[in-house]
Every structure is written in structure tokens, then in C-alpha cells.
Amino acid sequence: MSFELKLDTETIGQAFTDPPLSVSPDTSIREVFCLLKQHNRGNILVCDGEVLVGIFTERDALRIMAQDANLEQPISSVMTKNPVVLFQEATVSKAISMMARGGYRRIPVVDSAGVPLGVVKVSGILHYLVEHFPKVIYNLPPEPHHSTEQREGA
Amino acid sequence: MTTCPSCGHQNIEGVDSCESCSESLTDLHLHEPATDVERSLLDDRISVLEPKSPITVSSNTPVHDVVVMLAERGIGSVLIVDEGKLVGIFSERDALLKLNTEANELGEKPISEFMTADPETLAANAKVAFAVQRMDLGGFRHVPIMAESGKLDGVISVRDILSYLTERSNG
Numbered sequence: 001m002s003f004e005l006k007l008d009t010e011t012i013g014q015a016f017t018d019p020p021l022s023v024s025p026d027t028s029i030r031e032v033f034c035l036l037k038q039h040n041r042g043n044i045l046v047c048d049g050e051v052l053v054g055i056f057t058e059r060d061a062l063r064i065m066a067q068d069a070n071l072e073q074p075i076s077s078v079m080t081k082n083p084v085v086l087f088q089e090a091t092v093s094k095a096i097s098m099m100a101r102g103g104y105r106r107i108p109v110v111d112s113a114g115v116p117l118g119v120v121k122v123s124g125i126l127h128y129l130v131e132h133f134p135k136v137i138y139n140l141p142p143e144p145h146h147s148t149e150q151r152e153g154a
Numbered sequence: 155m156t157t158c159p160s161c162g163h164q165n166i167e168g169v170d171s172c173e174s175c176s177e178s179l180t181d182l183h184l185h186e187p188a189t190d191v192e193r194s195l196l197d198d199r200i201s202v203l204e205p206k207s208p209i210t211v212s213s214n215t216p217v218h219d220v221v222v223m224l225a226e227r228g229i230g231s232v233l234i235v236d237e238g239k240l241v242g243i244f245s246e247r248d249a250l251l252k253l254n255t256e257a258n259e260l261g262e263k264p265i266s267e268f269m270t271a272d273p274e275t276l277a278a279n280a281k282v283a284f285a286v287q288r289m290d291l292g293g294f295r296h297v298p299i300m301a302e303s304g305k306l307d308g309v310i311s312v313r314d315i316l317s318y319l320t321e322r323s324n325g
Contacts, residue, residue: 007191007319033255042247051206058250059230065249065257066218066225100320105295122312123260126290129319 006132007026007093015092015128017109022047025054025076032056032075041095042120043106046079051114054079057106085110088117091130095120159226161199194322197282200276203318205299205308210235213242216239217268221249231296233309234269240298240306242269247295275300278307286315 022045023032032044036058046054056079064071064078085108086095098107105122155164156179163174171178210233211220220232224246234242244265253260260268274320275298276285289297289312301307 030255033250037251037254040251042250044248058246059228061250062246063225065253066222068258071255096316098319100316103313105313122295122316123290123293125316126286126312130287130290 007096008091010092011088012086012090012092012095012109013088015095015120015124017120017124020045020108020116020118020137022116023075024048025079026074028072029069029075029078030071033061033071044075045108045119046075047116049151052083052085052108052110052116054081055083055106055108056080061064083108086120087112092125096125099125109135111151157197174288184243191319191322192273194318195286196281198282198318199279200285200299200310201278201281203282203310203314203319205278205310206314208233208235208298208306211265212236213266213269214264216262217244217253217265218257220244220265221253221257221261225247226228230311231309233273233298234265235306238305240275242271243273243296243298244269245296273298276310278302282318285310289315 017122018041021035021036021039021041021043025046025048027046036042036044042058044056045052046056047098054076056075060078060080061068069078084098084102084104088109088111090109095107096106106115106119109118109120110116156167156169157164158172158175158177158179161172161175161177163172165173165179169179188225209223209227209229211223213234213236215234224230224232231243233240233247234244242265248268248270249257274288274292274294276288278299278301285297288294296309298309299307
């Protein structure tokens with residue numbers, strides 16, 4: 001049995017990427033909010049034709065709620081344009097370091113033409129770690145429970 | 155020497171259970187850490203992640219004020235604390251799912267109506283591997299950390315765990 005975490009060799013396809021949820025740039029913020037709720041998702045990709053042009057996340061949604069912004073505006077006016085992306089042959093370790101350094105919690109995965117294939121998320125990475133790590137570790141009590149002062153027996 | 159995975163006690167080679175905490179050591183050969191990352195996850199406790207001081211509000215704070223606070227500070231969640239006691243957590247996901255397009259109309263209602271009550275917490279001395287597993291299982295992105303005294307110690311986020319992993323895997 002191998003428990004080794006192969007962060008440097010396994011590709012992000014292993015890290016439980018979500019299929020992309022996407023809309024066109026002229027979709028209203030209101031429609032996007034409803035879609036996110038309906039799909040219980042924290043991000044949506046904005047595509048012009050098939051090509052990725054932006055991402056809108058729950059962090060952006062929070063800003064809009066805080067400002068009481070007009071929900072009839074197109075999503076293209078509030079999305080993050082030209083988001084950071086990963087190609088599908090990137091490693092899990094690359095995704096982790098991009099997330100940690102750039103503060104991203106989700107990164108779109110695209111093909112060489114810029115068509116989104118999925119989204120790699122922090123939660124997918126965590127799940128990957130749990131799946132690839134010895135189960136016995138998780139069965140340990142969270143803290144040492146019983147302590148003996150002295151060795152027992154003869 | 156055999157290091158106990160639970161408490162870290164150095165045991166004599168060959169003993170069946172840890173002399174300090176009685177944890178079984180018989181299956182240790184199954185999970186000899188293969189990489190630095192594995193070893194760190196196994197050995198380190200949550201306190202090495204240096205839980206951040208929590209941002210807290212009381213349960214009667216209007217939800218709009220909380221949303222503004224999250225947006226302005228660029229944070230993903232707040233803890234709801236009444237009289238020193240943790241009663242809930244409210245995250246940006248809660249805002250998106252529960253307020254959605256009605257953020258304006260619902261704005262004056264208290265945060266207690268939208269928070270997740272009695273959130274799961276972790277002890278500061280629990281293993282990092284344990285935190286990873288609990289966060290994955292519960293789908294949490296933020297977990298309040300309790301000190302041994304039972305007092306709220308801070309919050310750790312998924313991001314803290316990723317930064318930690320990055321440092322370990324490059325090290």
C-alpha cells in the first residue's frame with residue numbers, strides 16, 4: 001500500500017476539480033446570484049463564446065451586497081477579468097502554491113485555447129490530501145487522552 | 155526509538171503501546187511518513203498554524219453591518235460571540251446563500267438569523283492532519299480554535315493549511 005503524497009507529480013485532475021459553471025458576459029448580476037445559490041457554488045466563470053474572460057466569486061458577491069449595488073448590471077462590469085488559470089497538466093503542488101501565495105481559493109483550469117475544463121478549489125485539494133493520506137492518522141484521538149506516570153508490570 | 159504519533163513521546167523500540175498516552179503503536183509500520191509533508195501533518199499541532207485572532211460580533215448585530223465588515227476587511231467569516239461564549243459563525247457563503255439578491259431587504263435583521271449556530275471547533279493541541287480531515291468532512295473553510303482553558307483562541311482557515319503545506323513541501 002502506498003500512502004505517499006505525490007504533490008509534485010500528480011496533476012490537478014486528481015484534485016477533485018468541479019465541472020465549470022459558466023455564463024456569458026452580458027448576464028445580469030441578479031441572474032448570477034440566483035445560479036450560484038441554485039448550484040450551491042461559490043464561483044462562476046464568465047465566457048465569451050467558449051473562451052474564459054472572467055471569474056466572479058462569492059468574495060465579489062459580498063462586495064456587491066455591502067455596497068447595495070444595482071443587480072441589473074452585467075456580470076462583466078464586476079467580474080475579475082483575465083483571471084489566473086492553470087493548465088490541466090499542472091501539478092497539485094503548483095496549484096497549492098498558487099493558492100497559498102496569490103490568495104486564490106479557486107483557479108480555473110483551461111485548455112490551450114482558453115476553454116475552461118474545470119475549477120480547482122481549496123476544498124478539492126483538502127479532499128485530495130485526505131484521500132491520499134493514511135486513514136489510520138485520522139483515527140487517532142485529537143489529543144492524547146490517557147497518561148500513566150510509571151511503566152506498569154514487573 | 156519509536157515516536158508516538160499521538161503525543162510525541164519517545165518510546166523504546168518494540169513496545170506495543172505508548173508509555174505516555176497508551177496509544178497503540180503496533181500498526182505504526184503501516185504509516186511511516188514517506189515525505190516531509192506527511193511527517194509534518196503527523197507531528198505538528200494546530201498551534202503551529204498560529205490561529206489568527208478572531209473577528210467577532212454579537213448576535214444582535216444587523217446582518218448588513220456584518221457583510222460590510224467582511225467586505226471592507228477582506229475576510230471570509232466572523233465569529234458570533236455573546237458574553238464571551240462562541241454561539242455561531244457567519245461566512246461569505248452564508249451571505250451568498252441566505253441573503254443572495256435580498257441583501258438590501260434583509261439588512262436590518264440580526265446576524266443570529268443567518269449564522270451557523272454552534273459551529274464545530276478544534277482544540278489548539280490537535281494534530282494538523284486531524285484539522286485537515288475535519289475541514290474536509292464538514293466542508294469548513296474556517297474553524298474556531300479553542301485553547302485548553304476552553305477559551306476561544308483564534309480561527310484557522312483552509313488557506314492557513316495550504317500555506318503550511320507549501321512551506322513544508324518546499325523545505
